[in-house]
Amino acid sequence: MNTLLRTKVSSTNLKMIWVFFAFIPYFIPSHTNILLFIRPSLEALRIQNYNENLDRAKLYLSFPFSPSIDSTGPHPRLKLTYEMENAGHISFLDVWIINQDSKIITDWYQKPTWSERYLNFNSHHPRSYKIGTVYNLVDRGIKLANLCFHDKNLSIIRNELIKNGYPSTFLNKMINSRLKKILACDNNNNTPSLRTVGSHNRYIAIPYVADLYESLNRSFKKYDVQFVVKNVIDLHSVFDSDKDILPKGKQSNCVYKIDCKNCKKPYIGQTGRHLCVRINNHKNNIKEDADRHTALTIHRVDFYHIFDFDKIKILHQEPHCCKRIILEMCNIVKHHDSVNLRQDVKNLSETYIKLYTDSAPR
Incomplete structure (x- = not known):
């Protein structure tokens, strides 16, 4: 038996959290595998052969407790909550974890509050930003999901980016380019990067002006100089920080x-x-x-x-x-x-x- 269980830990003392995980084997009896997805540590911890049933695990994950072998009383400085899988599914960050026939498979997860809005293709931003948007979404849809979900995720990416003004020809070119890089890196056991950064590049920050920015980068590339975008107007100039002005x-x-x-x-x-x-x-x-x-x-x-x-x-x-x-x-x-x-x-x-x-x- 395998069961998906996600926990959220809050404590005024970080050491208390690690003490709890050190004593997990004492709280959960044997014979059941539990996959714990832990926040804020952002790691998955598999507990094997410790549970005959989940009742005792639920008890300890539902209430504050003292992390001691002999004590099961509540501890005011350590609070834990848990969430059980629902129909064999549970979310963890951007991953949708599926318990399928006692095997774990994953898919790309979007929250119910997902706005489906990304950097618009017609906005006044460098082309590299728009390419990076496509690459980032392809990486999520492919690398976070099992092979059986790849076509579905790519279809979602195309549909949502078209709504944000991205031309179909541009999307097909960028998606195919990224897929080739991911495939090549998988064969070589490497991780693809969004771009290759020269070890001796010098960077100059300037405000973005269409055509001029790209022309400067082309002209100065032979000198190992790269121009990057600097925002002249940011949110600080629009919204008040609500902080008292310093004398x-x-x-x-x-x-x-x-x-x-x-x-x-x-x-x-x-x-x-x-x-x-x-x-x-x-x-x-x-x-x-x-x-x-x-x-x-x-x-x-x-x-x-x-x-x-x-x-x-x-x-x-x-x-x-x-x-x-x-x-x-x-x-x-x-x-x-x-x-x-x-x-x-x-x-x-x-x-x-x-x-x-x-x-x-x-």
Whole structure:
């Protein structure tokens, strides 16, 4: 006898979960094979020759218990639920598990809430994304299912993608291409990948522009440079995160500007720490030796001017240190009247200097 049983484990202590599975043999008597599908471990565990009937297994899987050989009392920190097979079927993630004549076969499973919507073929996305959509579905329909379900799954894939605007000729070409790769890899005991990635490829992220994106990839392929798509507008710009806005002083990874109250000349700086910490450093820098003074402090000392530390403007936020330094140099060049020392931009490319000098406000 084989029985399919899916369990879901919740505990405040992860060790308790593993203790339970270590003691499973003591809870389930012998003579019945149980295939346990375990969440959240996402693994299937076969328990053989431990059950004469499932009543005792149900008892332990229905209620909290103490994982001890001699104790069957409930334990408040470990809760288990179970789901038995229904007519020889049970689902586990994307797999439909079928108990057929005491043999386990599998099929691709779609939840009842399956929307049947995928990336539309007419949407403004790279062609590679649409090919990847087809490949991903073919992999699921073929690799998760027994051979007897392959034709059914391929028919589902074709029908659903046609509803999403995919041309039949494109679908047939991509499906046949993927099937050949899967078959070739099965013969060689390998796993097919969605694409072959060069070991020395360099990647550049750019916004997607139809035709231009593909043309750049073709042109730079010989230099081992590949362009990838970067979204300029994402969901963060559409939906509120419902999080409280951080006070300006608590924000970090900033490029900032501080204006002089007397001459209105700005100081441009950057910091990876909280902005309030960096501002306190500026205020106290005047107490240090002259050779450790920043450009802001030098301006304060030489002209007896005062900077408006209460009205700091954050120009950019960038977590990557090198990019943040480049942004700082670009803004120093852009604000030609800044009090920053000129050596602060000595590592900036002449191309950027020319670009920002021409566009700088006069």
